[in-house]
Amino acid sequence: xxxxxxSQPEMSVQEAETVTLSCTYDTSxxxxxxxxxxxxxxxxxxxxxxxxxxxxxxxTENRFSVNFQKAAKSFSLKISDSQLGDTAMYFCAxxxxxxxxxxxxxxxxxxxx
Amino acid sequence: DTAVSQTPKYLVTQMGNDxxxxxxxxxxxxxxxxxxxxSKKFLKIMFSYNNKELIINETVPNRFSPKSPDxxxxxxxxxxxxxxxxxxxxxxxxxxxxxxxxxFGEGSxxxxx
Numbered sequence: 469x470x471x472x473x474x475s476q477p478e479m480s481v482q483e484a485e486t487v488t489l490s491c492t493y494d495t496s497x498x499x500x501x502x503x504x505x506x507x508x509x510x511x512x513x514x515x516x517x518x519x520x521x522x523x524x525x526x527x528t529e530n531r532f533s534v535n536f537q538k539a540a541k542s543f544s545l546k547i548s549d550s551q552l553g554d555t556a557m558y559f560c561a562x563x564x565x566x567x568x569x570x571x572x573x574x575x576x577x578x579x580x581x
Numbered sequence: 582d583t584a585v586s587q588t589p590k591y592l593v594t595q596m597g598n599d600x601x602x603x604x605x606x607x608x609x610x611x612x613x614x615x616x617x618x619x620s621k622k623f624l625k626i627m628f629s630y631n632n633k634e635l636i637i638n639e640t641v642p643n644r645f646s647p648k649s650p651d652x653x654x655x656x657x658x659x660x661x662x663x664x665x666x667x668x669x670x671x672x673x674x675x676x677x678x679x680x681x682x683x684x685f686g687e688g689s690x691x692x693x694x
Contacts, residue, residue: 576622
């Protein structure tokens with residue numbers, strides 16, 4: 469079974485600064501997909517970024533980028549120029565070939581003005 | 582138009598009652614899921630259906646019974662509600678064979694008194 473670990477239960481960052489959220493996972497599969505989801509207080513689950521394991525290039529979406537280290541089974545999320553609207557729970561998630569999405573425990577991010 | 586819609590959004594009920602949460606997606610997706618988010622924000626898969634057929638059934642009490650009348654709907658019926666069933670329940674969907682993200686509904690907060 470896959471496991472996803474987010475070792476930072478809570479983090480805070482000043483507005484306009486950069487923050488990195490950590491995620492590690494455990495799997496014996498070679499083909500899989502990794503995601504970061506954002507859950508603001510509205511509780512809607514919003515996809516932030518996606519990474520295919522077979523791609524070496526790190527995914528980037530505007531201010532959000534990942535550092536994908538396949539050998540180390542690490543998938544961190546970097547948020548640049550943090551904005552107040554980035555305040556939310558962030559979940560790292562792993563999808564295997566069987567299409568089951570497994571979530572980490574989440575990191576609560578607070579962006580301070 | 583809401584892509585994945587759940588009803589009701591909020592539900593407060595007494596222990597021992599039976600309740601249902603409905604989910605509908607208008608995206609034409611073949612695969613639908615139910616996830617449970619507990620009070621600590623941990624998200625865990627409960628069920629997955631492909632074209633009305635049960636694919637994944639995680640360790641969930643048999644008081645929980647999913648019903649898929651057609652591939653656009655996946656309802657969750659819960660019998661004999663217990664205090665520990667209090668949680669937010671998320672419905673999600675994706676196209677069959679698609680290796681991308683799940684599309685989530687807004688969640689249904691169930692409170693058992």
